[in-house]
Amino acid sequence: MKTSTGQTKIETGSAMVSRRTVLAAGAAVAGSTVLGAPTIWAQNLKDVKLNHTGMSYSTLADIGRMATEDLGFEVTMSVVDHAGMTNRMFNDPGAIDVADIEIWQAKVAVPQGALQGIGVSEIRNWDKLTTLYTQGVFNGKEVSRQGDSPFEFIYRSGKDARDFATAATDFVNFVPGVYNADTLGVRPDLVGRDITSWSDLLSSDFKGKAAIQNIPTIGIMDAIMALDAAGEVKYGDKGNPTREELDATISKLIELKKAGHWRALWNTFDESVNLMAAGEVVIQSMWSPAVTAVKVQGTPCVYQPLKEGYRGWGNGLGLMSHLEGLKREAAIEYVNWYNDGRVGGFIAKQGYYSANPESAKANLSENERGFFYEGKASTDVITSPTGEKTNEAGEVRDGGSYEERFGNVGVWNNLMDEAEFLFAKWNEFNAA
Numbered sequence: 001m002k003t004s005t006g007q008t009k010i011e012t013g014s015a016m017v018s019r020r021t022v023l024a025a026g027a028a029v030a031g032s033t034v035l036g037a038p039t040i041w042a043q044n045l046k047d048v049k050l051n052h053t054g055m056s057y058s059t060l061a062d063i064g065r066m067a068t069e070d071l072g073f074e075v076t077m078s079v080v081d082h083a084g085m086t087n088r089m090f091n092d093p094g095a096i097d098v099a100d101i102e103i104w105q106a107k108v109a110v111p112q113g114a115l116q117g118i119g120v121s122e123i124r125n126w127d128k129l130t131t132l133y134t135q136g137v138f139n140g141k142e143v144s145r146q147g148d149s150p151f152e153f154i155y156r157s158g159k160d161a162r163d164f165a166t167a168a169t170d171f172v173n174f175v176p177g178v179y180n181a182d183t184l185g186v187r188p189d190l191v192g193r194d195i196t197s198w199s200d201l202l203s204s205d206f207k208g209k210a211a212i213q214n215i216p217t218i219g220i221m222d223a224i225m226a227l228d229a230a231g232e233v234k235y236g237d238k239g240n241p242t243r244e245e246l247d248a249t250i251s252k253l254i255e256l257k258k259a260g261h262w263r264a265l266w267n268t269f270d271e272s273v274n275l276m277a278a279g280e281v282v283i284q285s286m287w288s289p290a291v292t293a294v295k296v297q298g299t300p301c302v303y304q305p306l307k308e309g310y311r312g313w314g315n316g317l318g319l320m321s322h323l324e325g326l327k328r329e330a331a332i333e334y335v336n337w338y339n340d341g342r343v344g345g346f347i348a349k350q351g352y353y354s355a356n357p358e359s360a361k362a363n364l365s366e367n368e369r370g371f372f373y374e375g376k377a378s379t380d381v382i383t384s385p386t387g388e389k390t391n392e393a394g395e396v397r398d399g400g401s402y403e404e405r406f407g408n409v410g411v412w413n414n415l416m417d418e419a420e421f422l423f424a425k426w427n428e429f430n431a432a
Contacts, residue, residue, distance in 0.1 A: 048073040048330040054100025089114045099318040104148040104415035115318040117159035117171040133176040147239030147412030150314040174316025175335040176355035181310035181405045185286025199230035211284035214265035216426040222285045238411045250425040254432040288351030296388040305399040309410030348372045349385040375401030
């Protein structure tokens with residue numbers, strides 16, 4: 001629908017989210033077959049080139065190389081930021097084949113018709129994919145619905161629909177991708193005490209040595225978790241705060257900034273790594289691969305489990321609407337391959353989880369499987385995806401097992417109803 005100013009708006013359940021808002025956020029070929037395909041199909045497939053576009057933490061050149069090796073056609077990776085992803089989906093959609101989007105980005109991409117429907121029957125490992133996405137439950141319990149949980153946005157009512165079905169259907173908007181449970185990064189050698197709560201991010205103990213990420217849609221969630229835990233602001237729904245709650249949240253962040261609490265508002269992955277590795281910051285918003293990158297340098301860094309739970313997030317692999325024919329078939333092969341195990345084993349060492357946990361575990365050594373998924377102490381050193389040591393023998397993963405971590409998600413990354421108001425207030429925070 002259009003507003004009085006002619007601005008496109010998109011219905012997402014009870015929310016009205018403007019496109020402008022989100023723009024701001026903003027098999028190796030062998031013998032006669034490829035993955036069981038007929039010979040002629042395989043011969044044509046080698047000429048296909050697919051582009052996978054997404055954020056830096058999941059759109060990894062190594063995954064593109066692995067796919068090209070295994071599938072017999074070229075998969076290239078294009079990295080964008082959040083706003084760049086949305087801009088490209090709408091302004092240059094032909095440049096993307098597989099869109100690696102965060103769940104909240106689907107709230108704009110799907111109603112605008114950027115993504116086509118995928119039949120569940122086309123996903124050959126569907127029954128093995130995590131119920132976190134497919135059923136909205138984890139270990140038999142319903143996952144938190146505060147924020148944008150994957151189950152709420154994965155299904156559509158029909159192949160050509162532009163909606164979000166409220167129950168499972170035969171068509172999905174995206175195939176489950178990587179996901180994780182995020183928390184705070186901590187320098188255990190420098191904080192001087194135990195860190196147990198999100199409220200520790202705001203503690204005067206760390207004045208001038210704390211940082212928060214300068215990505216409004218995610219940074220605000222870390223702030224909300226911290227302020228709620230500290231009792232500074234109370235929220236009816238941390239995943240969808242009101243204007244009054246957002247106003248109070250940003251006011252507190254500005255107050256802390258003027259008092260010299262924040263060493264930095266970091267904008268990039270590398271900036272977060274450098275701040276922590278240098279000891280300029282001892283507690284901050286952080287992503288799991290950034291913690292790994294600090295540890296690779298031989299610097300202690302912990303992804304600290306907190307009593308209020310984790311901030312969950314998930315990605316989906318969507319097929320752009322222009323895909324058809326052989327190229328669409330190749331894209332289906334790619335997203336099936338993505339959840340067949342090799343990627344899962346690779347990204348586990350980065351700290352992320354695969355949508356097909358069992359195949360991911362099968363692509364890890366017994367030592368790695370115990371460490372990353374089962375909450376066991378490592379029996380040998382643990383390495384990053386590229387082979388650098390991150391953990392000594394005898395260490396246990398921060399937060400414990402897969403079940404312990406994802407059984408304790410308090411809120412999900414989201415695109416809230418008051419997103420435009422948030423961006424305006426976050427700009428005030430930056431300028432303060």
